[in-house]
Amino acid sequence: MNSTLRALESIPDVEIRENEPLARHTSFRVGGPVRVLARPRSERALFAFLDSLRELEVPFLILGEGSNVLAPDEPWDMVVVQLHLALSGLLPSIRKAQGPTVLYAGAGARLPDLLRFCIENGLEGLEPLAGVPATVGGALFMNASTSFGAISDHLVRIDLLDPDGARRTLRKEQLKPGYRTMGLPENTIILGACFELGPCANGELKERVDTILEQRRQSQPLRYPSAGSVFKNPEGQFAGALIDKAGLKGYRIGDAQISEKHANWIVNRGKARAKDILELMEKAESVVYRTFGVRLDREIRILTQLCRNPAP
Numbered sequence: 001m002n003s004t005l006r007a008l009e010s011i012p013d014v015e016i017r018e019n020e021p022l023a024r025h026t027s028f029r030v031g032g033p034v035r036v037l038a039r040p041r042s043e044r045a046l047f048a049f050l051d052s053l054r055e056l057e058v059p060f061l062i063l064g065e066g067s068n069v070l071a072p073d074e075p076w077d078m079v080v081v082q083l084h085l086a087l088s089g090l091l092p093s094i095r096k097a098q099g100p101t102v103l104y105a106g107a108g109a110r111l112p113d114l115l116r117f118c119i120e121n122g123l124e125g126l127e128p129l130a131g132v133p134a135t136v137g138g139a140l141f142m143n144a145s146t147s148f149g150a151i152s153d154h155l156v157r158i159d160l161l162d163p164d165g166a167r168r169t170l171r172k173e174q175l176k177p178g179y180r181t182m183g184l185p186e187n188t189i190i191l192g193a194c195f196e197l198g199p200c201a202n203g204e205l206k207e208r209v210d211t212i213l214e215q216r217r218q219s220q221p222l223r224y225p226s227a228g229s230v231f232k233n234p235e236g237q238f239a240g241a242l243i244d245k246a247g248l249k250g251y252r253i254g255d256a257q258i259s260e261k262h263a264n265w266i267v268n269r270g271k272a273r274a275k276d277i278l279e280l281m282e283k284a285e286s287v288v289y290r291t292f293g294v295r296l297d298r299e300i301r302i303l304t305q306l307c308r309n310p311a312p
């Protein structure tokens with residue numbers, strides 16, 4: 001890795017952090033040091049960096065806000081790339097009379113910033129996602145959604161690098177958005193997307209967002225670090241209700257706990273380790289299966305299982 005590291009460090013305009021604790025970059029506040037955390041500062045630097053990773057055949061993965069992932073406790077020999085310094089622009093098209101506006105958002109932009117922009121500019125459509133901590137890229141890859149709607153609802157197109165590194169644009173009709181998936185191959189890198197948003201009074205939008213945020217505060221354990229829902233809801237059922245009925249609400253391993261407020265959330269009560277969280281997930285899976293015969297499907301992504309191998 002040392003000569004590889006020197007080669008990567010020689011690429012201009014890329015912030016490289018060696019042995020960076022991933023706990024600083026995940027919403028669970030869990031994760032040991034990763035060999036390289038790279039933040040290209042421009043689109044040009046990002047492409048040069050990705051080209052080098054491919055040439056050097058270095059495995060890597062993209063991390064957004066880290067709000068849907070579990071990072072390993074142990075030191076990890078991996079390159080993690082973040083896009084927010086290179087790709088966080090928000091560009092609205094010129095609005096025609098009272099018609100819709102097409103807004104381009106870079107993959108590294110944060111959803112709360114995107115929503116603030118929409119409120120300030122009277123653009124409706126993305127407010128169902130209020131309170132979802134994500135980058136645009138992470139939210140698209142996961143097709144983030146709430147009971148009010150999904151990020152794919154107002155999507156027009158996604159710009160991406162496909163697994164062999166070629167730049168492509170996919171229109172919504174070419175995508176297969178589903179529950180917590182946009183149907184994109186694992187090695188895809190989302191660069192940005194266009195959304196079609198309707199006109200709306202900004203006061204009304206702000207009110208809608210505030211109501212959604214208040215509902216979330218009432219029902220979700222936001223006091224402690226977490227990664228949101230741990231399991232997908234099985235067809236016609238709620239994962240949280242199954243875990244609760246199986247008697248696991250409040251169950252704790254080390255500092256990882258199945259939330260007393262919402263049983264589909266695992267919270268970090270202090271110094272939880274990935275190992276504790278994983279054990280808790282396995283416990284919920286086995287007890288729910290034993291009790292109800294239902295197999296829970298994980299929503300949280302285990303980072304060590306995701307490593308993106310460079311294109312051949």
Ligand SMILES: Cc1cc2nc3c(=O)[nH]c(=O)nc-3n(C[C@H](O)[C@H](O)[C@H](O)COP(=O)(O)OP(=O)(O)OC[C@H]3O[C@@H](n4cnc5c(N)ncnc54)[C@H](O)[C@@H]3O)c2cc1C
Pocket residue numbers: 027061062063064065066067068069083107131132133134135136137138139140141142143144145146188189190191222226227228229301306
């Ligand atoms: C308090 C809290 C509440 C939450 N509420 C919700 C909710 O209501 N609804 C919901 O859907 N989710 C929710 N989540 C989960 C999480 O916010 C979403 O899954 C979100 O979409 C993850 O975005 P991210 O940028 O953090 O992605 P990350 O967690 O960093 O990454 C998730 C996956 O996306 C990939 N990825 C990230 N960026 C890109 C990119 N540019 N190109 C390709 N792949 C990429 C990563 O490699 C990884 O596989 C919540 C999480 C928390 C902590």
